[in-house]
Amino acid sequence: MACIYVPWLLLTQILLQVAKHEAKVPAIIVFGDSSVDSGNNNQISTPLKSNFKPYGRDFAGGQPTGRFSNGRVPPDLISEAFGLKPSVPAYLDPKFGISDFVTGVCFASAGTGYDNATSDVLNVIPLWKEVEYYKEYQSKLRAYVGHHKARKILTEALYLISLGTNDFLENYYTIPRRQAQFTVQQYQDFLVELAENFLREIYSLGVRKISLTGVPPMGCLPLERATNFMNNHDCVEEYNNVAVEFNGKLNNMVAKLNQELPGYKILFTAKVYQFFYQIIRSPSSYGFDVAEVACCSTGTFEMSYLCNEDNPFTCTDASKYIFWDAFHPTDKTNQLIANILIPDLLKLFN
Ligand SMILES: *[C@@H]1O[C@H](CO)[C@@H](O)[C@H](O)[C@H]1NC(C)=O
Numbered sequence: 001m002a003c004i005y006v007p008w009l010l011l012t013q014i015l016l017q018v019a020k021h022e023a024k025v026p027a028i029i030v031f032g033d034s035s036v037d038s039g040n041n042n043q044i045s046t047p048l049k050s051n052f053k054p055y056g057r058d059f060a061g062g063q064p065t066g067r068f069s070n071g072r073v074p075p076d077l078i079s080e081a082f083g084l085k086p087s088v089p090a091y092l093d094p095k096f097g098i099s100d101f102v103t104g105v106c107f108a109s110a111g112t113g114y115d116n117a118t119s120d121v122l123n124v125i126p127l128w129k130e131v132e133y134y135k136e137y138q139s140k141l142r143a144y145v146g147h148h149k150a151r152k153i154l155t156e157a158l159y160l161i162s163l164g165t166n167d168f169l170e171n172y173y174t175i176p177r178r179q180a181q182f183t184v185q186q187y188q189d190f191l192v193e194l195a196e197n198f199l200r201e202i203y204s205l206g207v208r209k210i211s212l213t214g215v216p217p218m219g220c221l222p223l224e225r226a227t228n229f230m231n232n233h234d235c236v237e238e239y240n241n242v243a244v245e246f247n248g249k250l251n252n253m254v255a256k257l258n259q260e261l262p263g264y265k266i267l268f269t270a271k272v273y274q275f276f277y278q279i280i281r282s283p284s285s286y287g288f289d290v291a292e293v294a295c296c297s298t299g300t301f302e303m304s305y306l307c308n309e310d311n312p313f314t315c316t317d318a319s320k321y322i323f324w325d326a327f328h329p330t331d332k333t334n335q336l337i338a339n340i341l342i343p344d345l346l347k348l349f350n
Contacts, residue, residue, distance in 0.1 A: 025156060025157065025349055025350055026152070026156050026157060027084070027102065027104050027105070028082065028158055029104065029106075029159045030108050030160045031108060031134070031159065031161045031163070032108040032161055032162040032213075033108060033109065033163040034048075034050075034068040034166075034328060035068075035074070035328070036073055037066065037068065038065060038066065038075070038076070038087065038089065038093075039066030039067065039089075039106075040092045040093070040106065040107065040109050040125060041066055041110045041124060042090070042092070042093065043090075043094070047122060047123075048111040048122045048124060049304055050110070054296065056071070059072065065090075068110055068325065068327070069328055069329065069330060069334060070330055072087060075106065077339075078211075081338070081346065088106045089101065089104065089105060090106050091105050091133055092133075098140045098141065098144045101137060102141070102144070102145065107125075107137075108163075111124040112126060112163060113166040113170070114164060114195050115191060116128070118167045118171040121171055131202065135205065138150070138205070138206075151206070160213075161213065164195075164215040165215045168184075168218065168239065168246075172187055188246045188249055192246070192249045199253075199254075200257070200261075203257075203261050209349050210264075210265070211349075212254060212268045214243070214247035214268065214272070214273060215243045215246055216243065216272070216273060218242075219237060219241075221323070221327050222294045222299055222323050222325075222327070223326040225293075226300035244273065250268060254266045254268040267344065267348055271341075272337060272341065275337065275340045276333075279291070283322060287332075288320060288332075289320040289321070290320060290321045294324055294325050295314060295315040295323065295324050295325075296314050296325045297311035298311075299313075301326050302325060303327045304325075307325045318332070
């Protein structure tokens with residue numbers, strides 16, 4: 001009769017295997033700006049949009065989604081690497097609902113920053129409002145899967161946070177108000193304080209696992225290079241120095257919070273900045289032909305509505321370019337950057 005037990009033994013083993021492989025990260029949840037927005041700006045009244053061609057031409061189905069790229073943004077690739085959906089839906093997109101958001105949701109808004117004054121510039125979603133939407137999501141999730149399961153999803157989820165560039169480029173260096181109030185070092189400290197308050201607030205809401213990305217070598221964005229006449233359109237060194245300084249301050253603040261708040265695991269890595277800078281300085285090593293200008297149109301200043309289908313100059317193969325529009329990376333660059341982060345994220349959080 002022993003043979004009767006064999007299937008049960010087998011089944012038990014299979015179930016144990018399945019349980020072992022059950023994802024430790026059940027959802028990817030995103031806060032931030034255009035580096036990670038998957039379409040929230042489509043639903044609000046701002047001139048900063050990208051839900052038209054040629055945006056999205058290399059996205060699944062060739063459809064523009066509101067991502068500021070020809071393809072995907074890093075959270076999509078990270079979600080896929082964790083065995084979840086290949087793209088993270090935008091919270092405000094009416095095509096999606098709470099059943100989609102169980103495994104991932106994006107609250108990011110292109111053009112926003114840590115500073116309320118930054119989101120005011122182009123009338124986009126301020127960071128505090130992203131948190132309000134997150135709270136609303138928490139209650140919808142509880143109603144949908146029950147309190148117990150919702151709590152598990154919300155604490156085990158990996159939260160991706162990426163913003164800060166707009167605070168400097170769209171706000172501090174463009175609108176006089178903050179410059180009259182702060183030196184750039186003081187402004188960095190102000191932003192780090194806002195970032196700290198934000199991280200403490202979401203901790204109190206149950207968030208535990210975070211990947212926080214600092215700012216990129218923002219002096220090398222084509223828009224900034226285009227106006228750097230003095231230095232033959234090279235990267236604006238001052239902006240890159242500010243980025244490195246700001247990232248260093250964020251890093252120190254994160255180390256403090258990791259120490260102070262039990263169970264908080266925030267990963268901040270300088271690798272993303274370094275890697276991004278490296279591909280800009282030696283594009284051909286990574287299969288790129290062009291680093292200075294973007295694929296879309298003349299590649300010097302066009303983004304959002306200025307990057308559209310009527311531009312005759314838009315490149316045909318975006319994978320040869322580091323930048324898609326004057327401010328945002330191509331799908332290929334986003335893939336390479338995600339690949340730098342993914343091994344660390346899997347090791348630390350899965
Ligand atoms: C940003 O605006 C929100 C909403 O008005 C407010 O609650 C918050 O205190 C502001 N933050 C700062 C640092 O002023």
